[in-house]
Amino acid sequence: MALIVQKYGGTSVGSIERIHRVADRVEQAVKEGNKVIVVLSAMSGETDRLMKLAHDVAALPDERELDMLLSTGERVTIALLAMVLRGRGLDARSFTGRQVGIMTDSAHTRARITRVAAERIREALTRGVIPVVAGFQGINEHSDVTTLGRGGSDLTAVALAGALKADRCVIFTDVDGVYTADPNIVPSARRINRIAYEEMLEMASLGAKVLQSRSVEFAAKYNVPLEVNSSFKEGKGTLVKREDADMEAVAVSGITGDRNQAKITLVGVPDRPGIAARLLGPIAKANILVDMIIQNVSHESLTDFSFTIPRVDVKKAMPIIEETAKDIGAKSVSVTEAIAKVSLVGVGMRSHSGVAAKMFDVLSHEGVNIMMISTSEIKISCVIDEKYMELAMRALHAAFGLDQTPVGK
């Protein structure tokens, strides 16, 4: 008998009919002899409806009050699913974030989990009760309701799975797994059967939307096997787990493309120690995340300094950058918004040499110019002209053999 946490997202509980389908899956898992804990999101559209109400009454709604408001959505779905399951003769019980002891800090609307008590769930499980838990929410030390921000319900599921040492945490969503690349861009992309936490983390932070980095980090930390599966069709999904020997058989597991970055270049910067810190300090202070940074070799004591920031932050960043550029005596500042970051991810890179060389070769062969490069142990990213992103991804996908079933996956 396995202990399984099943998490269903907003579209999976988006209607009465779909809630019945969730009940089917829960019932099936129970009948197969498993102990099941269900974590639910709000019905799709509900959070938007509540958000609209909030913005109708206040230009800048108070965040504590926003949490009080938004946390109602999951309470509706857990009560409804518990009713359906009980109607089928299963002893299900709904529990709020507070009732299962999801303790958080006080950063309303984006709270971090500090502790998971899970006492009532443990007690419910011993009595054979199926706990149906409200995702996305917890309480702080004052017993005020908090919410966990984007991907919060996944986080609730993973945190409960970790605290209860569950055998598996299944994230049911509207896609049937993690793909080698976004199928909307690369039609030959295939579902990955198994992927290592680290790979998934890189892919999540590089723009794969199916899982949030926070949930993957949590799963990795507590070694919770995480499965991404479709609520709407039967079949296998993607299992995210600790790296094993098999996984290294292929060099590249997935390819991501990210067009949310912009490139800033300071031309003709006097090459003195401390210039980078002086430039990037004020940007960090403004809470703008700098992603890639390159500094060219200097000519006649002058260098060019480039970095990328989120495209949405360009407006906010420019006055700060212009100011610092003047201070440090840069000749000019240029902004390129139409860039894309294409990345290869794979734990196999550690043992396969030549991945970077092959990537550059493929891009060059397609006539794609590389503006910036950054690498980590299991990732290579290239910044290119945005208009070549799809072309680059498709070419790399084919060149690294991702169009075929990878060995050992």
Place this chain on the structure above:
Amino acid sequence: MALIVQKYGGTSVGSIERIHRVADRVEQAVKEGNKVIVVLSAMSGETDRLMKLAHDVAALPDERELDMLLSTGERVTIALLAMVLRGRGLDARSFTGRQVGIMTDSAHTRARITRVAAERIREALTRGVIPVVAGFQGINEHSDVTTLGRGGSDLTAVALAGALKADRCVIFTDVDGVYTADPNIVPSARRINRIAYEEMLEMASLGAKVLQSRSVEFAAKYNVPLEVNSSFKEGKGTLVKREDADMEAVAVSGITGDRNQAKITLVGVPDRPGIAARLLGPIAKANILVDMIIQNVSHESLTDFSFTIPRVDVKKAMPIIEETAKDIGAKSVSVTEAIAKVSLVGVGMRSHSGVAAKMFDVLSHEGVNIMMISTSEIKISCVIDEKYMELAMRALHAAFGLDQTPVGK
């Protein structure tokens, strides 16, 4: 500086625009130097919407889960009002029933308040915070959400006013007070300025819908002055308070009409001791409330036995009654659904004699036959043919001088 509890019903918070109007009233009371605690219902229609969801998923929704579901409605309105007030620079904070310590028993969907801690409200008030509290809900000893049933938000308001020894509890609703009679039936009905708890209790239990008996009982027990006022127009409402000398100046304060009863008569019952108990016992066991009971003097050891029960319970009651009637040897059973109970209420009756005689006289003068009579210290009720109810109420309203402003009110 007074401490005032203001309670707003569903129609008063039924839209964004109306929530702004509630904020106007709260702001005004605060500017006048009062400490204000606000208690809110769910937006009108919201409870119905949630109920519909519940009945869509389950034929007989589990009551604990129903409470989890229904309790979300007030959380939405308290969050929204707190946002509006904070947007105006007032330090308002929303609190759930749990957060203000409304402790109840475990009778889900109709829980009774067992204790009111109100710690967080006390603490909030000392810091100058305006507490905005979710009505209708509490938690039981297991920390499960419970709801208080019909009129539950009024009860929350009165209970908080009692626990905090508030100077006044104002129930803002869609009518501007308690009337001498239902204005839809008696067009000359007038608003009562002041009324004693006992009178209000009688009127509530006799069908005046503006306040529920439970709230009035609670207010009387803790001597909380209760004001019923309109959310939609300015002006005085009705103050429900402890009886004072003035109130006795008039014999009759109000007239009610109730057409929700049905009359059952057992004809030709052998007049033996214990017959009433044998007959009414099984009905009480079936949770059917018997209101009025009369037994005629016997002729040749046979008597007629009549009583009234709620009209909605007739179907459920009849098999039980037929069964017992056979057992005790009654000749026949008759049911009259088309009856109405018309009542006069007034603490003045204690000191004014002849109220009953005058009532019978007025009804007789209008040609209305009286089927049953029951009296208490401050009430006289007559059961009559339903078709005369309006006529009887109007005639009595005029005869007892309620068309004019009562003295001392």
